[in-house]
Amino acid sequence: MELHQLTIHELHDKLADREISAEELASSFFSRINALEPKLRAFLTITEEKALKQAREVDKAGKYEGLTGIPFGLKDIFCTRGVRTTCASKILENFVPTYDSTAGRRLEEQGGILLGKLNMDEFAMGSSTEQSAFQSTCNPWDLERVPGGSSGGSAAAVAAGEVPFALGTDTGGSIRQPASYCGVVGLKPTYGRVSRWGVIAFASSLDQVGVFSRDIRDCALVLNIIAGKDPLDSTSVNLEVPDYTSFLDGEVRGMKIAYPREYFQQGVDEQIKTTVMQALRKFEAMGAIIDEVSLPHSEYALPAYYLVAPAEASANLARFDGVRYGLRDFEAQNVVDMYSQSRSQGFGNEVKRRIMLGTYALSSGYYDAYYLKALKVRRLIANDFDKVFADFDLIVSPTAPTPAFKLGEQTGDPLTLYMNDILTVPVNMAGLPGMSLPCGLVNGLPVGMQLIGKAFDEGTLFKAAYAFEQNTDYHKMRPVLGVK
Amino acid sequence: MGKEFEIVIGLEVHAELKTATKAFCSCSTAFGAEPNTQVCPVCSGFPGMLPVLNKKMVELAIRTGIALNSEIPEICKFDRKNYFYPDLPKAYQISQFDLPVCKGGYLDIEVDGQTKRIGITRAHMEEDAGKLVHQGDITTTPFSLVDLNRSGVPLLEIVSEPDMRSAQEARAYMEKLRSILLFAGVSDCKMQEGSLRCDANVSVRPVGQMEFGTRTETKNLNSFRSLEKSIEYEARRQMEAIEDGEEIVQETRTWDEEKQVTRSMRSKEEAHDYRYFPEPDLPPLKISREWVNTIAAQMPELPEQARRRLVEEYGLPEYDAAIITLNPDYLNFFDQCISSYKDAKLVSNWMMSELNRLLNQNNMEIGECRFKPADLVKILQLIDDGSISGKMAKTVFEEMFNSGQAPELIIKEKGMAQISDESTLINLIDGIIQDNPKVLEDYKNGKEKAFGFFVGQIMKASKGQANPGVVNKLLKERLSSSEM
Ligand SMILES: [Zn+2]
Numbered sequence: 020m021e022l023h024q025l026t027i028h029e030l031h032d033k034l035a036d037r038e039i040s041a042e043e044l045a046s047s048f049f050s051r052i053n054a055l056e057p058k059l060r061a062f063l064t065i066t067e068e069k070a071l072k073q074a075r076e077v078d079k080a081g082k083y084e085g086l087t088g089i090p091f092g093l094k095d096i097f098c099t100r101g102v103r104t105t106c107a108s109k110i111l112e113n114f115v116p117t118y119d120s121t122a123g124r125r126l127e128e129q130g131g132i133l134l135g136k137l138n139m140d141e142f143a144m145g146s147s148t149e150q151s152a153f154q155s156t157c158n159p160w161d162l163e164r165v166p167g168g169s170s171g172g173s174a175a176a177v178a179a180g181e182v183p184f185a186l187g188t189d190t191g192g193s194i195r196q197p198a199s200y201c202g203v204v205g206l207k208p209t210y211g212r213v214s215r216w217g218v219i220a221f222a223s224s225l226d227q228v229g230v231f232s233r234d235i236r237d238c239a240l241v242l243n244i245i246a247g248k249d250p251l252d253s254t255s256v257n258l259e260v261p262d263y264t265s266f267l268d269g270e271v272r273g274m275k276i277a278y279p280r281e282y283f284q285q286g287v288d289e290q291i292k293t294t295v296m297q298a299l300r301k302f303e304a305m306g307a308i309i310d311e312v313s314l315p316h317s318e319y320a321l322p323a324y325y326l327v328a329p330a331e332a333s334a335n336l337a338r339f340d341g342v343r344y345g346l347r348d349f350e351a352q353n354v355v356d357m358y359s360q361s362r363s364q365g366f367g368n369e370v371k372r373r374i375m376l377g378t379y380a381l382s383s384g385y386y387d388a389y390y391l392k393a394l395k396v397r398r399l400i401a402n403d404f405d406k407v408f409a410d411f412d413l414i415v416s417p418t419a420p421t422p423a424f425k426l427g428e429q430t431g432d433p434l435t436l437y438m439n440d441i442l443t444v445p446v447n448m449a450g451l452p453g454m455s456l457p458c459g460l461v462n463g464l465p466v467g468m469q470l471i472g473k474a475f476d477e478g479t480l481f482k483a484a485y486a487f488e489q490n491t492d493y494h495k496m497r498p499v500l501g502v503k
Numbered sequence: 504m505g506k507e508f509e510i511v512i513g514l515e516v517h518a519e520l521k522t523a524t525k526a527f528c529s530c531s532t533a534f535g536a537e538p539n540t541q542v543c544p545v546c547s548g549f550p551g552m553l554p555v556l557n558k559k560m561v562e563l564a565i566r567t568g569i570a571l572n573s574e575i576p577e578i579c580k581f582d583r584k585n586y587f588y589p590d591l592p593k594a595y596q597i598s599q600f601d602l603p604v605c606k607g608g609y610l611d612i613e614v615d616g617q618t619k620r621i622g623i624t625r626a627h628m629e630e631d632a633g634k635l636v637h638q639g640d641i642t643t644t645p646f647s648l649v650d651l652n653r654s655g656v657p658l659l660e661i662v663s664e665p666d667m668r669s670a671q672e673a674r675a676y677m678e679k680l681r682s683i684l685l686f687a688g689v690s691d692c693k694m695q696e697g698s699l700r701c702d703a704n705v706s707v708r709p710v711g712q713m714e715f716g717t718r719t720e721t722k723n724l725n726s727f728r729s730l731e732k733s734i735e736y737e738a739r740r741q742m743e744a745i746e747d748g749e750e751i752v753q754e755t756r757t758w759d760e761e762k763q764v765t766r767s768m769r770s771k772e773e774a775h776d777y778r779y780f781p782e783p784d785l786p787p788l789k790i791s792r793e794w795v796n797t798i799a800a801q802m803p804e805l806p807e808q809a810r811r812r813l814v815e816e817y818g819l820p821e822y823d824a825a826i827i828t829l830n831p832d833y834l835n836f837f838d839q840c841i842s843s844y845k846d847a848k849l850v851s852n853w854m855m856s857e858l859n860r861l862l863n864q865n866n867m868e869i870g871e872c873r874f875k876p877a878d879l880v881k882i883l884q885l886i887d888d889g890s891i892s893g894k895m896a897k898t899v900f901e902e903m904f905n906s907g908q909a910p911e912l913i914i915k916e917k918g919m920a921q922i923s924d925e926s927t928l929i930n931l932i933d934g935i936i937q938d939n940p941k942v943l944e945d946y947k948n949g950k951e952k953a954f955g956f957f958v959g960q961i962m963k964a965s966k967g968q969a970n971p972g973v974v975n976k977l978l979k980e981r982l983s984s985s986e987m
Contacts, residue, residue: 098551219550223783252553334583337594338548381778
């Protein structure tokens with residue numbers, strides 16, 4: 020098998036057995052990247068020189084443990100010391116942080132080698148990566164289609180074999196939906212499981228750092244490294260981090276799996292419903308107990324999300340004012356003009372739309388009707404999940420209502436685009452862990468199923484997903500890109 | 504003026520809490536550093552940065568609450584106060600909106616011998632903004648520079664009830680509050696450095712009217728004098744406006760120190776909509792009762808307790824005790840004096856007259872004095888044993904205040920010791936009598952003035968060093984003996 024098709028644990032064995040050096044490994048990925056990028060456009064910044072230097076140092080040290088020498092990519096929302104971090108926005112086009120995100124730093128401390136920064140929707144606002152100020156990324160399975168978003172660059176790069184794994188962020192589905200579209204594993208851990216420090220904030224109470232990988236074992240290996248309390252992030256939780264690979268025993272006998280009827284209605288593609296139902300039957304055949312449940316408030320998740328997330332975003336993005344860093348209009352003659360002109364030029368339409376939505380939702384006189392009401396809905400959604408989890412170990416649903424759509428198809432109508440996240444948003448609103456796992460193809464396009472667990476019970480997700488993987492071949496599906 | 508008006512005043516006081524580091528990062532809070540040398544990515548609002556709460560700030564806030572008889576709720580939380588200004592790097596200030604750290608409370612003030620209780624509404628924690636440096640005037644400056652050293656410095660905003668009815672009461676409240684903050688050790692309260700600032704809400708209403716008049720808020724009063732003057736001015740302005748049939752506009756005003764007037768800054772219509780919402784980066788803060796009890800048990804002596812002690816233990820008049828307990832350094836000076844000198848009233852007299860006069864003249868704080876309490880005690884003892892006269896003592900004291908030299912040294916260098924030795928004085932007296940036979944004749948003829956002349960001559964000859972009491976006694980003896 021080609022190097023680019025291998026998983027982290029397979030690559031690790033090759034490094035440990037001295038079949039290949041870290042430098043050779045990195046170089047081989049860079050040749051793949053250079054060959055694919057003209058078509059795929061997943062990277063915003065490629066850090067070849069820095070990566071090769073790091074790889075040489077790793078080889079010099081000669082100790083290959085865990086992630087040592089394993090290449091990876093970061094969504095361009097993770098701040099990287101000395102490496103341009105744009106959030107796919109013109110306003111940060113030339114921004115070079117002086118600090119690393121905690122998650123990215125932990126990977127590098129474990130010997131991981133950063134190959135570059137991956138494309139995304141501007142400030143993570145979007146579901147197709149078409150909102151990037153710089154480029155659209157293509158879906159490796161069909162170059163005319165979107166990779167999903169907002170972490171589309173990360174999903175596409177992992178699916179295409181440009182990196183063995185990547186980190187993304189998920190505020191309303193930004194890891195799970197592109198993972199589904201690109202046929203890879205995508206994990207959004209429980210809110211508070213992974214530090215958000217050094218990750219540019221979109222909606223602070225919903226954002227969570229997560230993993231894209233080729234298989235479940237890789238996902239567990241990476242979460243082992245990035246999970247855990249960070250004193251710099253007060254919302255990260257001080258709970259012991261289990262060894263997630265210890266859940267990979269292939270056993271689901273007696274596991275109680277619920278499927279919410281609401282998640283198989285409301286505009287979900289019939290073939291996707293069928294595919295996910297087949298996956299559920301598979302679990303049943305493996306000894307799990309499956310049953311239908313109701314999550315009645317989930318239908319209010321999307322409208323509530325579009326109040327909470329833009330409200331927080333309107334404050335989080337206010338710092339991009341042209342004063343200390345980022346784009347500034349030097350023609351402006353006074354401070355108010357400097358603000359409005361810098362921000363007008365620096366932000367794209369979707370970002371402006373959400374800033375306006377959020378500003379409105381927080382305005383005096385509207386706060387109770389919108390923001391406060393949305394917080395109450397959030398509580399109701401969480402209560403729904405709590406009730407189900409009193410009797411079940413896991414919830415399974417489709418990840419997205421459709422497979423990847425065509426580039427340009429949904430740019431006109433934001434509301435249609437927002438519907439892509441209808442099945443993933445409730446999970447963020449409740450702060451629960453969610454994973455998308457490939458479970459079939461529909462019209463030649465990958466489809467993911469979403470596993471939802473109890474708070475801080477990522478272990479059960481890994482357990483079920485690994486068992487499914489062991490009994491199916493969907494994780495071995497690779498897009499044909501016509502490039503060696 | 505026709506109608507009788509009543510003035511209604513409420514004060515919002517910002518006290519800088521005495522922490523070594525800022526509210527949400529580990530930058531130093533030291534005053535007076537070079538611009539932008541005490542900043543980091545957190546307090547300068549860089550992307551992806553998160554606040555970490557300074558525990559010391561909370562402790563000092565709780566201590567203040569205890570000193571002000573407030574309730575410390577078990578849960579408080581932080582909120583974002585949103586507005587754009589170049590000195591506010593995140594474009595929001597982390598503050599507390601509906602669940603502050605201290606609820607309710609009061610302090611007692613004394614005006615014209617009457618004690619009055621002023622209610623405290625609340626006290627909440629927040630971070631300070633940076634500062635703009637203009638090139639000359641703000642309206643004509645070609646550009647402005649931003650200094651973020653103060654950005655993120657912890658503040659406690661203490662809001663009073665509208666319980667004050669005169670500028671003197673407002674001043675007394677402010678003085679009392681300052682002394683409580685100083686005694687509690689929570690703030691340096693240096694008004695010139697901005698570590699204690701005050702906004703005054705002022706309205707007027709016809710005597711007897713129940714509802715409040717429309718109020719204005721005068722910002723950033725940074726001395727007791729400007730507080731008093733601005734309230735007097737503002738109340739007069741409002742009364743005159745009402746007399747003239749005008750309506751008071753609810754607005755924010757600023758105090759023009761130079762012209763001694765308040766001027767309109769912005770009206771209610773132009774007022775900021777701060778769009779408060781809960782700070783998602785900081786979980787709600789649980790304050791355990793144990794912590795509050797521990798802080799309460801370690802409370803230092805507060806002005807009220809100290810005042811009672813001075814009255815009850817040392818028999819000082821209420822007035823003296825109130826003045827001495829305005830400032831812990833002042834009280835400390837007093838306490839040190841009376842540990843080795845029993846006449847507390849005499850110490851108090853000296854502190855309130857000579858010491859106060861010189862401190863005011865030199866615009867100094869007692870902490871800046873170059874001599875020690877023991878030096879004042881020494882002077883008092885020298886008066887007691889007749890070594891110097893009361894008048895000389897004042898000269899010595901002033902010299903000691905200026906030079907910091909020990910009193911004995913000053914007396915010696917200036918040759919100021921009092922002459923009480925009888926034989927020395929008899930020689931002197933006899934000489935004067937012999938030199939002035941005519942005056943002696945007058946004295947014998949019953950001219951009272953002659954006695955005064957002799958005393959004057961003796962004091963002059965002794966360069967003022969002769970002990971007047973002894974001179975009187977001896978002169979009488981010698982004159983009666985020369986009669987014989
Ligand atoms: Zn700082």
